[in-house]
Amino acid sequence: MRNYTGIREQRPDTLTFTDWGGESREAAEQYGKKCLARADRSFSQGLQCQQINSVMALLSMEDSAFIVHSPLGCAGCCSMANDWFRVGQAHRGDFPLRNARIIVTNIDEKDVIHGGEKKLREALNLAKDRYHPKLLFIFTSCASGIIGDDVDAIAADIQNESPETIIIPIHCEGFKSKICASGYDASFLAIHKYILKGESKGKTVPGLLNLFAPPTVSFADQMEIERILGELGIAVNYIPFYSSLEKIRRIPNAQGSTAICKVFADEFMKELEEKYGIPYSHTIMPIGARNTDKWLRGIAAIMGKIEEVEDYIKSQQEQYLPLVADLRRRLEGKRVVICGGTGRSFAGAALINDFGMRLVGMTTPVYDDDVQLDVQYLNELYGSFTVDIGNMMPFEQVNILYKLKPDIFIGVPIWAARLGLPTTHVLDIKRPTMGYRNLVYLGNKIASQLENPGYNKKIAKFGTLPYKKSWYEADPFTFIKEW
Numbered sequence: 001m002r003n004y005t006g007i008r009e010q011r012p013d014t015l016t017f018t019d020w021g022g023e024s025r026e027a028a029e030q031y032g033k034k035c036l037a038r039a040d041r042s043f044s045q046g047l048q049c050q051q052i053n054s055v056m057a058l059l060s061m062e063d064s065a066f067i068v069h070s071p072l073g074c075a076g077c078c079s080m081a082n083d084w085f086r087v088g089q090a091h092r093g094d095f096p097l098r099n100a101r102i103i104v105t106n107i108d109e110k111d112v113i114h115g116g117e118k119k120l121r122e123a124l125n126l127a128k129d130r131y132h133p134k135l136l137f138i139f140t141s142c143a144s145g146i147i148g149d150d151v152d153a154i155a156a157d158i159q160n161e162s163p164e165t166i167i168i169p170i171h172c173e174g175f176k177s178k179i180c181a182s183g184y185d186a187s188f189l190a191i192h193k194y195i196l197k198g199e200s201k202g203k204t205v206p207g208l209l210n211l212f213a214p215p216t217v218s219f220a221d222q223m224e225i226e227r228i229l230g231e232l233g234i235a236v237n238y239i240p241f242y243s244s245l246e247k248i249r250r251i252p253n254a255q256g257s258t259a260i261c262k263v264f265a266d267e268f269m270k271e272l273e274e275k276y277g278i279p280y281s282h283t284i285m286p287i288g289a290r291n292t293d294k295w296l297r298g299i300a301a302i303m304g305k306i307e308e309v310e311d312y313i314k315s316q317q318e319q320y321l322p323l324v325a326d327l328r329r330r331l332e333g334k335r336v337v338i339c340g341g342t343g344r345s346f347a348g349a350a351l352i353n354d355f356g357m358r359l360v361g362m363t364t365p366v367y368d369d370d371v372q373l374d375v376q377y378l379n380e381l382y383g384s385f386t387v388d389i390g391n392m393m394p395f396e397q398v399n400i401l402y403k404l405k406p407d408i409f410i411g412v413p414i415w416a417a418r419l420g421l422p423t424t425h426v427l428d429i430k431r432p433t434m435g436y437r438n439l440v441y442l443g444n445k446i447a448s449q450l451e452n453p454g455y456n457k458k459i460a461k462f463g464t465l466p467y468k469k470s471w472y473e474a475d476p477f478t479f480i481k482e483w
């Protein structure tokens with residue numbers, strides 16, 4: 001048994017780094033020799049909490065209610081997750097729009113002294129009486145963990161009184177991990193423990209694929225991916241975004257598993273292989289021609305569709321590569337800096353090579369075995385480039401952008417735009433980004449930003465960044481201290 005705890009820093013089969021900065025060749029070389037320096041930041045601007053990833057992964061599940069057992073502030077990001085949930089409904093034509101059923105226990109100073117268990121019981125009973133859900137999730141927090149509320153025991157107690165509702169505690173206390181993707185893992189561990197329960201597999205359904213998708217996948221991308229797989233004779237069990245208890249229960253019946261994002265359900269798929277013998281494919285996000293080819297070939301290998309997939313890739317290349325050649329003329333040689341989560345940023349870094357663009361810098365929240373493979377591949381494509389291992393460090397980002405002066409920045413644009421750089425992003429929950437067709441859409445989007453930089457230039461003229469000149473002259477990694 002792998003005995004995975006849900007804390008990504010503690011994965012048994014890979015080294016994981018969250019704080020480092022330097023050149024990509026050095027990173028790959030040092031990591032390969034297991035000599036990459038362990039470090040920490042003596043100053044950090046922000047860090048995404050894993051609790052919100054747990055919430056986002058599950059918030060769109062049908063017939064569900066959610067208890068956030070925390071102070072009110074921890075639940076602040078739930079409004080963003082709820083917004084995504086509502087956007088998803090609108091795109092699916094699911095009107096009238098609903099809000100997610102979230103109750104926050106609002107742990108306060110008194111509860112920190114006397115315990116928050118009474119509030120949790122009240123919230124659970126309220127959710128049951130008000131919503132009659134099939135699934136009732138409890139998200140823990142730093143506060144509930146520190147004061148030692150016995151969330152599992154309370155859940156078990158209420159479960160005994162309410163067999164019609166499955167009560168699922170999710171241990172996503174923010175302090176446990178600096179890697180927000182640990183929150184996804186905490187959700188899957190809980191799904192395994194409280195819904196699948198390791199029960200027998202049942203009959204395998206030939207041609208059924210578990211497709212694990214994070215909440216950042218737009219409905220347009222879901223439809224495109226399902227269309228492509230449908231043409232290959234593969235039926236999709238799309239989970240957990242906009243899914244249901246029934247779909248979760250179908251997981252063990254699938255012939256294979258894959259994920260749209262590299263850091264989503266990767267650990268869970270290993271558990272499924274170990275427990276149910278379901279093979280899985282773990283490659284890259286299907287953004288760009290090369291990545292979509294690679295993603296489909298991974299699926300072909302586990303679903304027995306090698307010939308069909310090769311024929312399909314050939315037909316798509318014939319159809320779309322002439323259009324990409326056209327885009328290449330507009331984008332060739334442009335220098336790019338990318339900042340995003342691990343899945344999208346590495347997919348984006350390979351995508352720009354389809355257009356003849358050049359990567360000069362990128363940010364990744366973590367560096368591990370998977371990232372090492374991607375960086376080695378990108379080193380072959382682009383030679384060395386600047387790597388910033390960190391999550392939500394805009395002060396480092398602006399320093400790097402100021403020094404590298406790329407032609408375009410791909411990522412959340414707020415700070416780069418204030419430097420007057422053209423910006424766009426591939427983290428788009430509202431528009432298409434994946435598969436062959438959408439490659440052309442993305443290329444046009446990047447070219448359009450490059451050819452129309454006026455808006456960001458105006459932002460730079462009237463909106464200033466808060467940093468002194470001395471910071472732009474300093475080493476961007478000044479605050480990263482080796483152990």
Ligand code: SF4
Nearest residue numbers: 049051074141142174
């Ligand atoms: S759970 Fe912890 S890290 Fe997350 S928002 Fe609350 S206090 Fe912050």
